[in-house]
Amino acid sequence: MQEELIKQIVEKVMQNIEGYQQTSTEIPVEVSARHVHLSKEHMTALFGDEAQLAILKELSQPGQFQYDKRITLMGPKGSISNVAILGPVRKDTQVEISYTDARTLGISPPLRESGNLEDTEGVMIVAGRRVVNIDKGVMIAKRHIHMTPENAKVFGVEDGQQVKVRIKSQRPVVLEDVLIRVSEKYRLSMHIDHDEGNAAAYQPGMTGEIIK
Structure with a gap:
């Protein structure tokens, strides 16, 4: 985290120096591996509340991070375990997987830009004995x-x-x-x-x- 912060500061300083150009x-x-962005409602349903999770690591995009807990996705034909949860919490739950993952689960999610959840697939999200069944939110991210x-x-x-x-x-x-x-x-x-x-x-x- 410290090295990443230093790099960001250096880049910002260079951009502010007169005459500097990239x-x-x-x-x-x-490579963005399969992951889930949870809404506050679904975070609470699966873990009690966000306070039950700690930040495992910061991601490359400022303000984005990975929690220390993971979940399992369950579809009509199969399941995928050890799926990362990214933060912070969002307004709506969003699940991003690959076409290979989709075949494993037995679903056909659309190719979408992040945040566009209309007419997307649903899936079951499992954390221990707690389960959330979403009716939309699964996509192949563009x-x-x-x-x-x-x-x-x-x-x-x-x-x-x-x-x-x-x-x-x-x-x-x-x-x-x-x-x-x-x-x-x-x-x-x-x-x-x-x-x-x-x-x-x-x-x-x-x-x-x-x-x-």
Whole structure:
């Protein structure tokens, strides 16, 4: 956490130095494993309240973290255990899985941008002996890039745009329809799921580049 904080401070200072410009076209790539964002209602139903959970680690996006507890997802055909819970709590519960996970569970969730829960699938969420049955909220998250407005200027893109990205690895691939998400609260990072990561032979530290 301390190293991450120092890196963020250095980046912010550099951005404020007169004449500084981002010159690198490299975008850090991260694999976003299956996870759940719980609403306050469902957090309470499964764990009593949020106070029963501690923060296990901070994530790359500022203010985002992983709790120390995990849950199990149960579908019509199977279950997936040891699923991470990310915080902070949200207005609505959202479950993000891969297409492979969906087949294991026996459901057909849509490909969606985070937060768009209309006409999504439901699933059972289990924590010990406690169970919550949601009727919507399960999705395959669209691959996307978090970036600041300053990053967007450098790359010549805007919020909501979709681009092609070449993943640089021993098994390079080009991913299309990568969603650009711009906010002052973000830190530059591309998120793909495990299926996409496996296709590109993902290794930590891997980067991508937007194809013009």
